[in-house]
Amino acid sequence: xxxxxxxxxxxxxxxxxxxxxxxxxxxxxxxxxxxxxxxxxxxxxxxxxxxxxxxxxxxxxxxxxxxxxxxxxxxxxxxxxxxxxxxxxxxxxxxxxxxxxxxxxxxxxxxxxxxxxxxxxxxxxxxxxxxxxxxxxxxxxxxxxxxxxxxxxxxxxxxxxxxxxxxxxxxxxxxxxxxxxxxxxxxxxxxxxxxxxxxxxxxxxxxxxxxxxxxxxxxxxxxxxxxxxxxxxxxxxxxxxxxxxxxxxxxxxxxxxxxxxxxxxxxxxxxxxxxxxxxxxxxxxxxxxxxxxxxxxxxxxxxxxxxxxxxxxxxxxxxxxxxxxxxxxxxxxxxxxxxxxxxxxxxxxxxxxxxxxxxxxxxxxxxxxxxxxxxxxxxxxxxxxxxxxxxxxxxxxxxxxxxxxxxx
Amino acid sequence: xxxxxxxxxxxxxxxxxxxxxxxxxxxxxxxxxxxxxxxxxxxxxxxxxxxxxxxxxxxxxxxxxxxxxxxxxxxxxxxxxxxxxxxxxxxxxxxxxxxxxxxxxxxxxxxxxxxxxxxxxxxxxxxxxxxxxxxxxxxxxxxxxxxxxxxxxxxxxxxxxxxxxxxxxxxxxxxxxxxxxxxxxxxxxxxxxxxxxxxxxxxxxxxxxxxxxxxxxxxxxxxxxxxxxxxxxxxxxxxxxxxxxxxxxxxxxxxxxxxxxxxxxxxxxxxxxxxxxxxxxxxxxxxxxxxxxxxxxxxxxxxxxxxxxxxxxxxxxxxxxxxxxxxxxxxxxxxxxxxxxxxxxxxxxxxxxxxxxxxxxxxxxxxxxxxxxx
Numbered sequence: 001x002x003x004x005x006x007x008x009x010x011x012x013x014x015x016x017x018x019x020x021x022x023x024x025x026x027x028x029x030x031x032x033x034x035x036x037x038x039x040x041x042x043x044x045x046x047x048x049x050x051x052x053x054x055x056x057x058x059x060x061x062x063x064x065x066x067x068x069x070x071x072x073x074x075x076x077x078x079x080x081x082x083x084x085x086x087x088x089x090x091x092x093x094x095x096x097x098x099x100x101x102x103x104x105x106x107x108x109x110x111x112x113x114x115x116x117x118x119x120x121x122x123x124x125x126x127x128x129x130x131x132x133x134x135x136x137x138x139x140x141x142x143x144x145x146x147x148x149x150x151x152x153x154x155x156x157x158x159x160x161x162x163x164x165x166x167x168x169x170x171x172x173x174x175x176x177x178x179x180x181x182x183x184x185x186x187x188x189x190x191x192x193x194x195x196x197x198x199x200x201x202x203x204x205x206x207x208x209x210x211x212x213x214x215x216x217x218x219x220x221x222x223x224x225x226x227x228x229x230x231x232x233x234x235x236x237x238x239x240x241x242x243x244x245x246x247x248x249x250x251x252x253x254x255x256x257x258x259x260x261x262x263x264x265x266x267x268x269x270x271x272x273x274x275x276x277x278x279x280x281x282x283x284x285x286x287x288x289x290x291x292x293x294x295x296x297x298x299x300x301x302x303x304x305x306x307x308x309x310x311x312x313x314x315x316x317x318x319x320x321x322x323x324x325x326x327x328x329x330x331x332x333x334x335x336x337x338x339x340x341x342x343x344x345x346x347x348x349x350x351x352x353x354x355x356x357x358x359x360x361x362x363x364x365x366x367x368x369x370x371x372x373x374x375x376x377x378x379x380x381x382x383x384x385x386x387x388x389x390x391x392x393x394x395x396x397x398x399x400x401x402x403x404x405x406x407x408x
Numbered sequence: 409x410x411x412x413x414x415x416x417x418x419x420x421x422x423x424x425x426x427x428x429x430x431x432x433x434x435x436x437x438x439x440x441x442x443x444x445x446x447x448x449x450x451x452x453x454x455x456x457x458x459x460x461x462x463x464x465x466x467x468x469x470x471x472x473x474x475x476x477x478x479x480x481x482x483x484x485x486x487x488x489x490x491x492x493x494x495x496x497x498x499x500x501x502x503x504x505x506x507x508x509x510x511x512x513x514x515x516x517x518x519x520x521x522x523x524x525x526x527x528x529x530x531x532x533x534x535x536x537x538x539x540x541x542x543x544x545x546x547x548x549x550x551x552x553x554x555x556x557x558x559x560x561x562x563x564x565x566x567x568x569x570x571x572x573x574x575x576x577x578x579x580x581x582x583x584x585x586x587x588x589x590x591x592x593x594x595x596x597x598x599x600x601x602x603x604x605x606x607x608x609x610x611x612x613x614x615x616x617x618x619x620x621x622x623x624x625x626x627x628x629x630x631x632x633x634x635x636x637x638x639x640x641x642x643x644x645x646x647x648x649x650x651x652x653x654x655x656x657x658x659x660x661x662x663x664x665x666x667x668x669x670x671x672x673x674x675x676x677x678x679x680x681x682x683x684x685x686x687x688x689x690x691x692x693x694x695x696x697x698x699x700x701x702x703x704x705x706x707x708x709x710x711x712x713x714x715x716x717x718x719x720x721x722x723x724x725x726x727x728x729x730x731x732x733x734x735x736x737x738x739x740x741x742x743x744x745x746x747x748x749x750x751x752x753x754x755x756x757x758x759x760x761x762x763x764x765x766x767x768x769x770x771x772x773x774x775x776x777x778x779x780x781x782x
Contacts, residue, residue, distance in 0.1 A: 032448070032506040032517040038473030042507055043453040043514040048468035091431040092454070095544030102543050102564075123544075309430050309511045313546045314561055 046090065056080070064100070074100050075111040082118055094122050110139035114146055124317050124346055126153050144175045151182045158348035158375055160190040177203050181216065188223050189350070191380025197223045214240050218250045225257055226350070226383035233257060248277050255283035256351075260385075264290035275299070278306055282321050286328055300329045319343035323355050333362035341368055348375060350386060357389040369393040430512045432545040434537055436490075436562075438520070439552045442527035445498055447520040449486065450508055455538055455545070456482055456516060472507070475516060479505050486518060491534040495526015528554070530572045535562040555581065555718070582721040589725020592704050593733075598666050598769065599697055600733060601762050605673035606635045606690055607737055608755050611745040614683050619755065621745035628742055634687040636734060642694025643701060644723055650702030651719050662699040664773040669693035670766035677759035701726060 035042065047054040060080055063073040078097040085093035101108070101116050108116065117132030130153055133146040140146075151166030167182035180203030188196030200223065204216040221236035237254045240247075251274065255267045267287035274280040285299035307322050320343040327336035337359040344356050353372045360369035369390070375381070376390045432455050438447040453470050456462055460481055462470045475482075483502045492498040500522035508517050524531075531553055538545040547562035554573035562569065593599055610631040612619045622628050649655045673689065676682055682689055705722055744750040771777060 032450075032508040032519075034504075034506050035472035038471060038476065040472045041469045042472055042475065043457075043470040045454065045457060045463060045468045045470065049463060049466035051468075091544060092458075092542060095431055095542035096458075098543030099539070099541050305511050306430065309433075312548055313431065313433050315431070 053084075068103070071104065071109040071112050074103065075115055078112070078115045079118075082115070082122075085122070091122075094119055110136045110143065113139070114143060117146070117149060121149065121153060126157060126346070129153060142173065144170055144173045144178060147173070148175075148178050148182065151186075155185055155189060156347050156349055158189070158379065160186050160379065177207055177212070180206070181219075185219065188219075188226070189379065189381065191382060193223055193227050193382045197227070210243050210245060214243050214245055214247055214250060217243075218247075218253050221257065222253055225260075226385075228384055230257075230261065248274075248280060252279050252283060255280070255287070259283065259286055259290070262290075264288075268293075275302070278303070278318065279321055281306075282325055285325075289329055296329075300325075303329070316342070320347060320352055320355060323359060327355070327359050327362060333359055337363040337365060337368055344371060350381065350383060353381075354386055354389065357386065357393050360393045361389065366393045366395075432538060432542050433510075434545070434547050435510070435515075436535070436547050436549045437551075438492075438533075438549070440492075440494070440524070440531060441554060443494070443524045445492065445500065445520065445522040445524060449490075449518040449520060450510065450515040451482075451486060451518070451537070452510070452512065453507075453514045453516060455542070456485075459538060459541055460485060470514070475507070476505070482516065483518065486537060489536040489538075491532075492522070492524065493532040493534075494524035495529060496524070498522050498524035528573075530570055532568065532570050533562075534568045536567055539564045539567065582717045585718040585721030586725040586728070588704075589722040589727075590729040590732075591725070592701065592722075593726050593729030596700070596704075598670055598766070599700070601766065602666070602670045602673055602693065602697065603636075603639065603730065603733065604737065605670060605677060605759060605762055606639070606686055607632060607734065608741070608758060609677055609680075609686070610635065610738075611741045612751065612755065614680055619751050622742075625742055628738065628745075631686070632734060632738055635690045636730060638687040638691040639694040639697070640727055640730070642691045643698030643726070646695045646698030647701045647705070647723060648698075648719060650699050651705050652715075655699075657699050659703050660773060660776065662696065662703065664770060665696045666693075666700050667766050667769035667773050669696055671763060671770055674759045674763040674766060677755065678763065 047057070049058075057077075057080065060073065060077040064070075064077050067073055078100040081093040081097035081100070085091060085097070097115065098119050101112055101119065104112055107113075113132050114136040117129045117136065120126075120132060121129035130150055133150045133153075137143050137146045147166045147169040151163045151170070154160070154163035154166065163182070163186045167179055167186060170178045170182055180199050184196045184199030184203060186196075187193075187199055197220065200216055200220050204213060204220065207213055207216060217236045217240035221233045221240065224230075224233035224236060234257070237250070237257060240250050241254065251271065255271060258264070258267045258270075264287035267283060268291065271280050271284045271287070275284060281299060281303055285296060285303055288296040288299055303325055307318060307325065310318050319339045323336045323339035323343060326332045326339060330336075336355070340352075340356040340359045344352050353375060356372050357369050360366055360372075373390050373394055376387060381387075432452060434452070434455070435450040436447065437449075438445065453462065453475065456475075456478075457470060460478060462474050462478055464474050464477065479502075487500050487502070490500065492500065500520055502518045503521040504519040506517040506519065508515050531551075533549070533551075535547045535549075537547060543564055549560045549562055549569075551558050551560070551571055553571050556573045558571055560566075560569055560571075609619075611622055611628045613622055622631075646655070650657075673693070676689070701722070705719070741750065741754075744754070
């Protein structure tokens, strides 16, 4: 079964589940109670026992149980869980996958070491993940995916030279399409938007798989928007949407594009039914707030509860989004700046840079965004909006200094 | 497949945790006083289903009936993964089964009860629920150990944790109960209304069927001091007796009597029967109010090792709260005593409103109804 078919099958019960979940968010914190009737439905499960997805998982689980010391079935099960976590945005599956890996003692075989790397990067343990991928490659030099992941992590950390080393490793392994995607992003982030756009475009021409095309089109949309070519960006996003596949990242990028363009009504229409995803709920709440709709307060409250639940368990992977929530929906610039700065220590992509600059400007604390201005200078990243924000954040500081020296 | 994986990885890494749901947590609240354990454990139905299988008919829905059918298995599974040690292994049972909702869905609620061999000292807690199935599962613990509240996140790396109650100093404990006492008088409207009903006439004198203002401040102050002191002495006596477990009255009787005391105090302002020795009224009904304070203290829990200090702290807190009310009330009432606004509006009007509210309380509490207050 292809990945696409699997996600399609699994998505069927997702929408009602999301709606039920959202209802539960609103009715949360009820007091413990004893239901009156045995027939009362308390919970709807994401998978029914008879579903194809559930049957496949059951088969993978029993294969692992039948050969508990064999890494191959364990790896298959763990990777299926990981794919499920990606497709449905449900972190419980990541925990299931970690538990499968944890059944094996050190040293882990290459496949499980690689899998553990996937799970570690999910939790933003990037150093641990880089080490796992490096160890997996040391055991199995042909493991292109491990190079690809290392490249992706270096891009997030804004270490473009290291990312390019991984792209080179992929080229040596003859993985043409991976090379195109890897180089394209490294170029775009590293100050060569036009070259990056061309690399991604070439990869798109060579790719027929709809999942790959969707991803490449999304990134082309982002790069075009950074270059200020709004009409071209919209064309890429619309082509990606026309593939008819639900994709959280595409929807988030397209929503951000529409919000930047002052078209919140279209965001509301596009994201109907996606409230269960934290990142999309954030965009939806921003759009409703821009429209001054009565739903805005309810959505902001739901977001607040989700961030609170994550904080309770010490989860810090949401800081970039929480910063955006604090800045744009709560108007708390100081709180937003703290979160954005913490996030920027871990993740340094253009969107992370942007929220830090915006928070620093709002909090009138230009010094807090010095790292971003350093990055803009060293990378030469070409997005006009970010460069303007960078100048504004620095301007605030020097204007302040001027004011002080004039006052003296 | 490899490219797809890599692309997926990028989707994820682009700081977009598409967390439609949250990771698995259970909520464990434990209250341990000496050797007695009580508590509540909320575990997600999805997690129980993953571990034990709840959906008996395979329709993707978990009903109360399906959950009920597996209660014994669930209890054995959960309790087998939670160990409490205090002077030896504590025994734990599930006293009742309920359900509740958290942000990510429905939870089974296990109400816990148990006893430990030792009545004091360190507590060692070991938590292993779901860890073998879900390495990201966390137990979110809120522990009240002999009156000290602590929280902890239980993870596979920190599955066993030790807690001791002795970390809080006696002074801090005293301060904590002092604050609780102040807080209780501030939120205890029945106590405040009773006190105010007795204080309202303190700046007035009833002569020849009419009220007029007292001649000087000293006269009002003496009256207030008598009333407040009598109320304090009386409720301190019964509060201590009840908190030490020497006397116990049914709470419905106590609460009804408190409401009746407010009714009578307010009625006495409108048609005076007791005019001069109001301190005796304050003393008599103060005894009843003391039982009311004691029930609050029982809910807070009195740590055995600092019993007297905590009791003293709570009592002083109540007095402090009372004195704050008097300190605000008396100067204002004295300044306004000669005005018609005070005599008709505040004194007569206020007493009337108090009378009505207290009557409703009385009916509610005596007949166990809900009319205005929760």
